[in-house]
Amino acid sequence: MPAQNYQKDFASFDGKIWLNAASEGPLPLAADKALAQAVAWKMKPYLLDMGKFVTTVTGLKRSIGRLLGVDEADVILGNSASYGLHLLANGIPWKKGDEILTMQNDFPTNILPWLALEKKGVIVRQIKPKGRVLEPEELRKFVNARTRLLCLSHVHTFSGHVLDVAGFAQICKERGILFVLNLSQSLGAMPVDVGKFSVDAVVSAGYKWLCGPYGTGFCWIKPRLRKSLTLNQAYWAAMLSREDLLEECPLKLKDIQSARRFDVFGTANFFNHVPLKTAIDYWLESGLENVKAYHDTLVDRFIAGLRGSDYELISPEKGEKRSSLIVFSHADRNRNTQIYEILLSRGIYTALWKGNIRVAPHVYNTAQEIDQTVKALREI
Ligand SMILES: Cc1ncc(COP(=O)(O)O)c(C=O)c1O
DSSP states (O other): OOGGGGGGGSOOOTTOEEOBTTTOOOOOHHHHHHHHHHHHHHHSGGGOOHHHHHHHHHHHHHHHHHHHTSOGGGEEEESSHHHHHHHHHHHSOOOTTOEEEEETTSOGGGTHHHHGGGGGTOEEEEEOOSSSSOOHHHHHTTOOTTEEEEEEESBOTTTOBBOOHHHHHHHHHHHTOEEEEEOTTTBTTBOOOHHHHOOSEEEEESSSTTOOOTTOEEEEEOHHHHHHOOOOOOOHHHHOOHHHHHOOSOOOOOOOOSGGGGSOSOOOOHHHHHHHHHHHHHHHHHOHHHHHHHHHHHHHHHHHHHTTSSEEEOSOSSSTTBOSOEEEEESSGGGHHHHHHHHHHTTEEOEEETTEEEEBOOTTOOHHHHHHHHHHHHHO
């Protein structure tokens, strides 16, 4: 799809410049249209035939399966990235003394779900990286016979670095450690092939780069790991068939081990799941290689624009570690909050995290918007 075609697929932003897909991606027009249909089903419930309860879930899982490069039967619907991490934290049968490794200063989603396990005697280590993000070689000295799980992000929210997934996966494989990866800052911004990653589980939010509705997310858990989960999750709509529902005898808990069992309660959440599928299909049709190539032109342009200015780059300038998240700081870090606010007052929406400014352009942004933002930054 040619670069100049993307903007027509999104609403007009009324002159505002939205450079914060890493927090919230705008709904594509096609997804808005799909949502309107779901709203019509609610306004005229006779339009909501039983089939839609099934096809909404199966259709969305098929799209997510294609997006991730995994079997759709292993996709679990959630409502956030946190959802999948909690399934694992609450479902893995932990033993006292087990160790979980995380990265200090990672997005809290990747750390908080494990901390409650400390009450059970599980040790959670937040490893402080030497640089902006952890490198596989640094991990080695924290691994021991009790290490059970490593949880990291594909792209680091606060520094924009792409982590060396293959390097971490290799160590985890060698040492029999479960590797859980959060894709919230990469899915929708670059091609991701989970089948090639050699990870045990991935989680993602659906409302950032994927531009789905807020309160969406999903995960994929390797079947063997999923089948070992022991948490109490017995949602009637996931557990019982139509025939079961018609039975009059006492209910028995079924030993269902399919991914469906772990779906978030209330999958008939048509307002979210119908437009999320359309948004994901939009990226599948656009081709994430094309999306990434377009992002690269915007990121290159922004970085070139800052060169020789008072700003220093925190995210990588080029190469494989660079993502679509550009993180930078004024030479005088104390000025960043004021700069962020001035940009905001001019209708330029960036993010301020950990004292640094983050710009996250997506396909609806244009080269002119990048130039305007760079110009404003240089003037402030
Ligand atoms: C890496 C990462 N994971 C998760 C989230 C959001 O978490 P959740 O979808 O659980 O609300 C963010 C938000 O910025 C994030 O950067």
